Amino acid sequence: MPIIEAIRTRTSNALMTEQDVDPDLIRQILDVAVCSPVHHKTDPWRFLVIRGEGRNNLGRVMADHLAREMEEPDSPKNVRFLGKIRKKAFRAPVIIVAGAAKSDKDQVLMCEDVATVSASCQNILLAAKALGLSAFWRTGGLTYSRDTVVSLGFEEGTELVGFIYLGHPKKQMPAKVRQTSEKFTRWMNE
Numbered sequence: 001m002p003i004i005e006a007i008r009t010r011t012s013n014a015l016m017t018e019q020d021v022d023p024d025l026i027r028q029i030l031d032v033a034v035c036s037p038v039h040h041k042t043d044p045w046r047f048l049v050i051r052g053e054g055r056n057n058l059g060r061v062m063a064d065h066l067a068r069e070m071e072e073p074d075s076p077k078n079v080r081f082l083g084k085i086r087k088k089a090f091r092a093p094v095i096i097v098a099g100a101a102k103s104d105k106d107q108v109l110m111c112e113d114v115a116t117v118s119a120s121c122q123n124i125l126l127a128a129k130a131l132g133l134s135a136f137w138r139t140g141g142l143t144y145s146r147d148t149v150v151s152l153g154f155e156e157g158t159e160l161v162g163f164i165y166l167g168h169p170k171k172q173m174p175a176k177v178r179q180t181s182e183k184f185t186r187w188m189n190e
């Protein structure tokens with residue numbers, strides 16, 4: 001499929017079966033993720049692939065994040081709620097957590113490495129489409145918390161960019177009617 005058509009017809013799809021994704025396919029996807037452009041050769045890409053029982057760890061991190069903000073996390077109501085949150089890690093057979101490593105190079109702006117990893121996330125979504133998989137990019141407050149970085153075993157200072165849920169589609173999503181760029185664009189021709 002020509003790349004322009006692939007980009008145009010890609011849609012996020014959170015509806016996935018429980019069927020696992022072949023690790024070789026995941027490696028193929030991550031190998032194109034690290035094809036994103038990068039400034040200063042920082043190699044900022046950091047990925048964590050969570051699957052199978054590993055999703056219990058993610059569920060715990062998600063629940064702990066919310067529990068820290070609760071006055072009474074042990075109340076029966078909150079315990080029930082946090083139980084539901086833990087199950088959210090099981091919405092997909094695979095979750096790829098993408099982060100940008102903190103660089104030691106003085107001239108490096110962190111926002112550039114985050115831009116590189118953001119481009120990787122789009123590469124992941126497009127690769128998933130090319131391989132017939134469904135994918136959904138999620139974030140939320142959890143993503144930007146230092147506790148999450150540490151709990152998921154990333155190095156301190158890593159900026160998490162996304163949790164990409166990946167799986168086999170339960171249902172194909174129709175292509176969306178997209179906007180044109182006109183209203184977002186100014187041209188300076190002279």
Ligand SMILES: Cc1cc2nc3c(=O)[nH]c(=O)nc-3n(C[C@H](O)[C@H](O)[C@H](O)COP(=O)(O)O)c2cc1C
Pocket residue numbers: 010011012013136137138139140161162176
């Ligand atoms: C950085 C980023 C974070 C996102 N986080 C969430 C999220 O936490 N929950 C959610 O429902 N959608 C989230 N989205 C939106 C979906 O991933 C998706 O892009 C959106 O629903 C539009 O669908 P489309 O990709 O088919 O255009 C996020 C998108 C981006 C780019």
